[in-house]
Amino acid sequence: xxxxxxxxxxxxxxxxxxxxxxxxxxxxxxxxxxxxxxxxxxxxxxxxxxxxxxxxxxxxxxxxxxxxxxxxxxxxxxxxxxxxxxxxxxxxxxxxxxxxxxxxxxxxxxxxxxxxxxxxxxxxxxxxxxxxxxxxxxxxxxxxxxxxxxxxxxxxxxxxxxxxxxxxxxxxxxxxxxxxxxxxxxxxxxxxxxxxxxxxxxxxxxxxxxxxxxxxxxxxxxxxxxxxxxxxxxxxxxxxxxxxxxxxxxxxxxxxxxxxxxxxxxxxxxxxxxxxxxxxxxxxxxxxxxxxxxxxxxxxxx
Numbered sequence: 001x002x003x004x005x006x007x008x009x010x011x012x013x014x015x016x017x018x019x020x021x022x023x024x025x026x027x028x029x030x031x032x033x034x035x036x037x038x039x040x041x042x043x044x045x046x047x048x049x050x051x052x053x054x055x056x057x058x059x060x061x062x063x064x065x066x067x068x069x070x071x072x073x074x075x076x077x078x079x080x081x082x083x084x085x086x087x088x089x090x091x092x093x094x095x096x097x098x099x100x101x102x103x104x105x106x107x108x109x110x111x112x113x114x115x116x117x118x119x120x121x122x123x124x125x126x127x128x129x130x131x132x133x134x135x136x137x138x139x140x141x142x143x144x145x146x147x148x149x150x151x152x153x154x155x156x157x158x159x160x161x162x163x164x165x166x167x168x169x170x171x172x173x174x175x176x177x178x179x180x181x182x183x184x185x186x187x188x189x190x191x192x193x194x195x196x197x198x199x200x201x202x203x204x205x206x207x208x209x210x211x212x213x214x215x216x217x218x219x220x221x222x223x224x225x226x227x228x229x230x231x232x233x234x235x236x237x238x239x240x241x242x243x244x245x246x247x248x249x250x251x252x253x254x255x256x257x258x259x260x261x262x263x264x265x266x267x268x269x270x271x272x273x274x275x276x277x278x279x280x281x282x283x284x285x286x287x288x289x290x291x292x293x294x295x296x297x298x299x300x301x302x
Contacts, residue, residue, distance in 0.1 A: 012112060012129030012169060013037055014161045015052035016139055019101040019122050020150035026050040026097060027178030029154035031204050033167040038175025038196035046181050046190040047099055055093035055111045055128050058086055065096055075104040095124040131165025138164040151178045151193045155211055162204040174203035220274040221284035229255045229281040236292055241266060255281045
């Protein structure tokens with residue numbers, strides 16, 4: 001039997017674990033009045049599933065559950081094994097989703113109220129020391145009706161839980177972890193999304209800003225989403241390039257060699273290379289908005 005660690009800290013929190021079969025992705029989103037909740041609660045692995053271990057968290061539940069599910073156990077089977085082997089189980093809370101999208105959630109009888117969870121095909125939500133059951137209900141409803149990619153669905157659910165009252169003690173940290181094969185930087189690992197806000201007054205909102213920046217800097221645009229670098233668009237970029245010290249030519253709206261070289265320096269500096277096609281003279285709207293927004297805001301203030 002695993003010994004109950006009596007001096008552990010109660011991680012009062014709300015979380016969601018989920019699987020997106022179309023993306024072959026698994027993920028966890030979590031928030032809490034607890035320092036760096038992302039260092040304890042979320043676990044995920046391609047071909048295994050996702051786990052959130054919380055309350056008086058047994059952090060061994062994360063890697064052990066992933067191993068069991070990778071070996072073929074369902075979320076329910078893995079959960080049963082974890083709880084049976086842990087004498088501290090009355091104080092634990094855990095949610096799992098396996099590699100096939102089967103889910104399970106568990107709330108020990110000694111978890112602080114309000115505490116509970118909800119498991120449905122493809123996801124599970126759970127929380128303890130919450131403002132009330134409406135937190136879990138809002139998360140489940142939001143996740144089910146959202147039609148975006150898994151990171152956006154997880155974040156929308158987390159934000160809904162936060163708006164419904166979240167952790168009744170307050171706010172401190174939030175995290176999101178999403179894995180898919182080749183999803184990491186350069187395609188070398190499975191960590192598609194891995195962001196944490198460890199200590200902040202409004203951690204869920206700050207987590208949303210990190211996801212917005214991830215979209216700008218780490219996602220690749222399709223050619224259909226790109227616009228030609230010409231006319232007024234290019235003139236505005238030439239003004240920006242001049243202000244930033246990358247360009248000393250005329251503001252003529254023509255995509256010449258000098259402009260191309262300067263723009264190449266800027267997009268590399270801002271890490272938005274994958275949202276531009278310098279050879280063809282094209283840029284997508286997300287990158288354009290990112291570059292020009294400070295200039296537009298300044299014009300409005302002026």
